[in-house]
Amino acid sequence: MTKPVYNKHRNALPGPDDITRVVLENGITVLARTNFNSPTLSIKGYLHSGSLFDPVEKLGISYLTANGLMTGTAAHDFQGLYNEVESIGARLNFSSGTLTTSFSAHCLSEDLRLIMGLIAECLRTPSFPEKEFNRQKTQLLTGLAIRAQDTAAMSSILFDQIIYADHPYQYPEEGYPETVQRIERIDLVEFYQRTYGPKNMVVVIVGAVQPEEAIQAVKSTLGDWHNPQQVPLPNIPDAMPIQKTTKKALSIPGKSQADIVLGSLAPERLSPDYFTLRLANNILGEFGMMGRIGHSVREEAGLAYYAYSSLSLNLGPGAWEMIAGVNPNNIDQAIALMEEEIRKFVTDPVTEEELSDSKSYFLGRMPLMLESNSGVAISLLNMEHFNLGLDYFLKYPQEIQAVTAEDILITSRKYLDPDRLAVAIAGP
Amino acid sequence: MTKTSQFYPLPNGLTVHLKEIHTAPIISTWVWYRVGSRNEQVGKTGISHWVEHMQFKGTQEFPASYLDREISRVGGTWNAMTYMDWTTYYETLPAHVFEISLQSEADRMTNSLFDPKEVELERNVVISEREGNENEPLFLLNEAVQLEAFADHPYRYEVIGLKDDLHTITRDDLYQHYRNYYRPENAVLAVAGDFEISAMKKKIENYFGTIPNRQVDEHTVAQDPPLGGEKRVSVSGPGETSFVQISYRAPAASNPDFFILTVLDSLLTGPSSLNMFGSGGTSNKTSRLYRALVENEIAVSCHGGLQATKDPFLYHTLLTVHPAHTPEEVLSAVDQEIKKVLDSPVSSAEIERAIKQAKALFAYSSENISNQAFWLGYTEMFDSYDWFENYIDHLLQVTPEKVLEIARNYLNLDNRVVGFYTPEESQA
Numbered sequence: 003m004t005k006p007v008y009n010k011h012r013n014a015l016p017g018p019d020d021i022t023r024v025v026l027e028n029g030i031t032v033l034a035r036t037n038f039n040s041p042t043l044s045i046k047g048y049l050h051s052g053s054l055f056d057p058v059e060k061l062g063i064s065y066l067t068a069n070g071l072m073t074g075t076a077a078h079d080f081q082g083l084y085n086e087v088e089s090i091g092a093r094l095n096f097s098s099g100t101l102t103t104s105f106s107a108h109c110l111s112e113d114l115r116l117i118m119g120l121i122a123e124c125l126r127t128p129s130f131p132e133k134e135f136n137r138q139k140t141q142l143l144t145g146l147a148i149r150a151q152d153t154a155a156m157s158s159i160l161f162d163q164i165i166y167a168d169h170p171y172q173y174p175e176e177g178y179p180e181t182v183q184r185i186e187r188i189d190l191v192e193f194y195q196r197t198y199g200p201k202n203m204v205v206v207i208v209g210a211v212q213p214e215e216a217i218q219a220v221k222s223t224l225g226d227w228h229n230p231q232q233v234p235l236p237n238i239p240d241a242m243p244i245q246k247t248t249k250k251a252l253s254i255p256g257k258s259q260a261d262i263v264l265g266s267l268a269p270e271r272l273s274p275d276y277f278t279l280r281l282a283n284n285i286l287g288e289f290g291m292m293g294r295i296g297h298s299v300r301e302e303a304g305l306a307y308y309a310y311s312s313l314s315l316n317l318g319p320g321a322w323e324m325i326a327g328v329n330p331n332n333i334d335q336a337i338a339l340m341e342e343e344i345r346k347f348v349t350d351p352v353t354e355e356e357l358s359d360s361k362s363y364f365l366g367r368m369p370l371m372l373e374s375n376s377g378v379a380i381s382l383l384n385m386e387h388f389n390l391g392l393d394y395f396l397k398y399p400q401e402i403q404a405v406t407a408e409d410i411l412i413t414s415r416k417y418l419d420p421d422r423l424a425v426a427i428a429g430p
Numbered sequence: 431m432t433k434t435s436q437f438y439p440l441p442n443g444l445t446v447h448l449k450e451i452h453t454a455p456i457i458s459t460w461v462w463y464r465v466g467s468r469n470e471q472v473g474k475t476g477i478s479h480w481v482e483h484m485q486f487k488g489t490q491e492f493p494a495s496y497l498d499r500e501i502s503r504v505g506g507t508w509n510a511m512t513y514m515d516w517t518t519y520y521e522t523l524p525a526h527v528f529e530i531s532l533q534s535e536a537d538r539m540t541n542s543l544f545d546p547k548e549v550e551l552e553r554n555v556v557i558s559e560r561e562g563n564e565n566e567p568l569f570l571l572n573e574a575v576q577l578e579a580f581a582d583h584p585y586r587y588e589v590i591g592l593k594d595d596l597h598t599i600t601r602d603d604l605y606q607h608y609r610n611y612y613r614p615e616n617a618v619l620a621v622a623g624d625f626e627i628s629a630m631k632k633k634i635e636n637y638f639g640t641i642p643n644r645q646v647d648e649h650t651v652a653q654d655p656p657l658g659g660e661k662r663v664s665v666s667g668p669g670e671t672s673f674v675q676i677s678y679r680a681p682a683a684s685n686p687d688f689f690i691l692t693v694l695d696s697l698l699t700g701p702s703s704l705n706m707f708g709s710g711g712t713s714n715k716t717s718r719l720y721r722a723l724v725e726n727e728i729a730v731s732c733h734g735g736l737q738a739t740k741d742p743f744l745y746h747t748l749l750t751v752h753p754a755h756t757p758e759e760v761l762s763a764v765d766q767e768i769k770k771v772l773d774s775p776v777s778s779a780e781i782e783r784a785i786k787q788a789k790a791l792f793a794y795s796s797e798n799i800s801n802q803a804f805w806l807g808y809t810e811m812f813d814s815y816d817w818f819e820n821y822i823d824h825l826l827q828v829t830p831e832k833v834l835e836i837a838r839n840y841l842n843l844d845n846r847v848v849g850f851y852t853p854e855e856s857q858a
Contacts, residue, residue: 042793080715085716087712088713088716089783091786091791093711093712140753144750144752144753147670150669151567151671258562259564304551304552306558307556307559329558329561358503359502362503363502365505366504366524370456370524373800375797
């Protein structure tokens with residue numbers, strides 16, 4: 003076996019030596035990393051606003067507020083804003099998640115100041131024009147009508163309703179048709195005033211620009227932003243594990259395929275179990291043609307085009323999901339196969355071979371993951387969001403290497419119980 | 431100065447295209463075959479895509495899951511895609527372990543087993559993939575439109591194939607198709623990344639040089655006469671959202687008209703991203719159709735797309751109907767916009783803007799090694815690599831007069847199929 007050599011390569015992994023990190027006076031953290039291989043930039047960032055602030059009866063405010071940032075500002079109307087962005091072949095968009103509202107831009111490096119200026123303008127002076135608001139609302143409602151027909155999206159919503167019962171994470175960020183119907187323009191304005199601000203905001207710039215110039219571009223556009231009304235994120239409560247296997251099924255007539263999501267709660271991103279879980283999930287339903295789950299459901303039984311598992315780990319309780327899309331006649335068989343794989347997984351330790359394959363997968367993929375500017379930018383955002391430290395990638399190999407088969411067994415048992423699963427199905 | 435790219439044939443007819451890129455310790459290897467749904471006979475639709483699936487099912491030397499494990503354990507990615515004109519396989523791997531990609535691609539060019547048991551399992555997987563597609567209204571609509579758009583040319587069928595054919599295609603059909611089209615003369619090997627050309631050439635000679643070429647009888651592909659009149663097709667299905675697809679017969683990518691239509695597409699529905707991987711692209715909010723239909727709340731979204739194909743295919747525009755409007759109203763609003771480009775020349779400024787956007791999209795495509803390797807082979811499938819290199823130059827020659835001429839030649843009623851997708855309820 004050849005040893006990975008990535009750290010010695012001319013294009014070393016991001017680390018304290020080549021990431022510049024500055025905290026501005028108003029609380030914005032700026033991270034920059036240079037890459038002159040192509041004349042482009044990836045600019046990403048987030049602030050601490052999200053659907054967690056939405057009142058339950060008006061879910062979707064956060065989503066519409068983020069979407070509304072580019073519908074008009076003090077200086078530009080909708081067409082004016084997009085004309086600036088599209089004329090230079092750039093892209094800029096804002097979107098809201100549960101805990102963060104993010105922005106993402108891609109542009110030629112010569113357009114850094116223009117794009118940073120627009121980001122700041124949208125964040126600082128949105129005008130939420132009434133006409134544009136109504137249009138956005140209809141677009142969202144149409145999107146939700148399309149979502150209601152999407153078996154994958156609906157099974158995922160059902161799954162969250164089971165594992166996050168009585169927890170705010172049970173709600174989809176875009177809301178439901180009836181909650182979106184209730185939202186008015188004034189809700190966006192109030193939401194904006196209360197939750198948008200520079201405190202704990204992060205901006206990452208990666209690409210063909212010197213770090214000083216990148217930081218100056220943020221400082222000059224956002225450095226004097228203040229919002230004394232900005233409230234901190236609410237505390238995220240714990241979620242209670244379910245006590246017995248719980249199923250929810252939704253019928254969407256006329257569909258050819260059903261989607262299944264089954265699984266359990268997982269810990270938060272900063273859990274000491276993190277690396278063990280990543281390896282466990284990889285072996286269970288990710289490695290190669292989707293690990294043991296893919297092997298059993300797709301390769302051996304030929305039941306599905308996709309069958310895999312995934313972990314979502316953030317602040318607060320996470321989720322460990324096994325997902326498959328199958329013919330409606332094969333739902334029970336697919337569920338039985340997935341449950342059987344989970345049962346085996348929490349009964350016997352993974353083999354040394356599986357463990358070593360999975361470890362080498364995680365170490366080997368780093369240069370691929372960090373190849374593009376946007377790949378690096380996403381990694382830097384995560385490092386900041388979860389306070390992982392600038393030396394995260396340098397310590398990463400040791401963390402991966404330290405995991406044992408015994409760790410995986412103990413940790414998987416902690417989170418996966420084949421007799422206490424959430425099972426969600428959406429199909430005809 | 432040493433040459434950093436090279437394009438040459440092997441004596442057995444295999445075309446090789448190499449490009450050194452030393453920005454990350456990665457090598458991306460692609461093998462392209464000139465076979466896709468374009469080469470399929472009536473009753474055997476979907477066979478090229480199914481052959482692609484079987485190429486992952488093993489050879490004598492590398493049993494089914496062997497390569498999957500070898501590639502995954504070094505953190506590599508591999509996959510394959512089948513389209514109308516081509517089928518491609520790629521591996522992106524850390525440079526120090528990349529050689530397995532050459533070894534395995536040379537092997538599966540001739541030695542795939544097509545084990546009857548695996549064929550049957552994969553039949554279910556491919557049918558499952560099709561059923562997943564059938565869940566999408568836009569798949570159903572597009573399938574209906576393409577069937578109307580061509581009477582004889584195989585482009586009339588979706589790449590996935592008709593369900594009846596997926597039930598009846600045999601192992602021998604698949605193997606015969608494989609043997610016909612998987613041979614050096616019908617393939618392009620493209621490799622980009624962190625290597626030296628001279629050393630790479632030796633390795634390629636070693637793995638691919640000994641594969642004999644075989645002469646086979648290729649059937650001719652039926653070409654359709656002009657459409658000769660507008661055609662309409664209606665599809666109804668589940669959901670509450672209506673969609674309109676308008677597809678004009680379009681020139682082949684090698685036709686100079688194609689570049690002019692690219693500019694026209696940019697003006698009408700926004701520039702299309704050229705990237706297969708990673709970020710890129712821009713939004714289309716300032717495009718003519720967006721402003722006329724979405725801003726005026728007749729549609730909730732619009733998209734357009736021109737695809738580079740070997741034979742003349744289609745220029746699609748796709749609109750999601752606003753809930754307060756009908757598909758007919760959307761069509762008539764689109765027609766008013768089309769009429770404008772038929773009546774008077776567009777401005778030079780609009781053309782310049784489209785070119786500027788295309789240049790930015792080009793810059794993004796050089797950010798990622800897999801993307802660059804993609805382009806080395808892709809354009810050979812419908813024209814030649816010059817097509818890529820001269821792309822911007824072709825755009826620079828576009829004038830308002832030429833746009834007017836091309837609009838009149840292609841965007842006329844007699845040259846199009848209009849498809850409506852409407853919810854089942856409203857059909858009653």
